[in-house]
Amino acid sequence: MSGFVHPEFLVETGWLADHLADTVVLDCTVHLIPDPQKTYIIKPARDDFERGHIPGAQFCDVQKDVSDTRAKFNFMRQAPEDFAAAMRRFGISNDTKIVTYSTANVWWATRVWWLLREFGHDNAAVLNGGWQKWQAENRPVETGPDKRRSAGSFMSGTPRGLFVGKQEVAAAVGDPGVCTLNALTAAQHAGSGGNSYGRPGHIAGSLNVPAASLVDPATNVFLPPDELRARLGAADALNRSVIAYCGGGIAASADAMILTMLGHADVRVYDASLSEWAKDESLPMEVG
Structure with missing residues (x-):
């Protein structure tokens, strides 16, 4: 963890094996199954x-437990009182150490971590390597x-204001002081392949650092801090205000978490992301 300003978040x-007795562990896994009619089905x-799960872990249904089920878009941030009620149901208090993990993509774990951070709980961390590494060992x-x-x-x-809506994102288009950062795949960013959330491509002027590129595909652990810094630095995301987005504010949380660990203090996530933006013809998008 040498090289991170905030290594405590991983x-x-x-x-974890040594601290299961005094840690609340949340499995946050969701599968998004591609569907041509709905973009994806949430499972x-x-x-x-x-x-199979880590001993003592509890299952956190990200869509039902920690998202606003009344919102127009999936996986939207809850009201503070609803999030607090969900945490209490998991046996969590304000001094509880929490570790999140996923059996699939790491960004389900980082999404719940980002929500905890939004509501003031800093005693939480993501399990590096997740279930894949736990099993491999x-x-x-x-x-x-x-x-x-x-x-x-x-x-x-x-709330710390770690989420933004389309108004803030629209205001950032063309602003040299803001890096709008797309965490989807390179093909989705270019509009040449992968799931589309409406119009293909990316928010005008945004740059691409896929969340999947932040982890070693062989081990599922995050890349070394120097390499992460280089990848995010190549998008000029380290010295500007950042708005991270993806399809629905999930993968973006991985980029946001790593930037935070590297010491960036001005990072926000566009919660509705392309689920909203790509369907609104008045909002600028680009391909290529």
């Missing part, structure tokens, strides 16, 4: 969880439904 499997990975596995803890006393702090 924990290793060995550390919480509860079945996967019951087939033959660490203990538990099966069956999760066992909920006694209710916690979590209270949300005043």
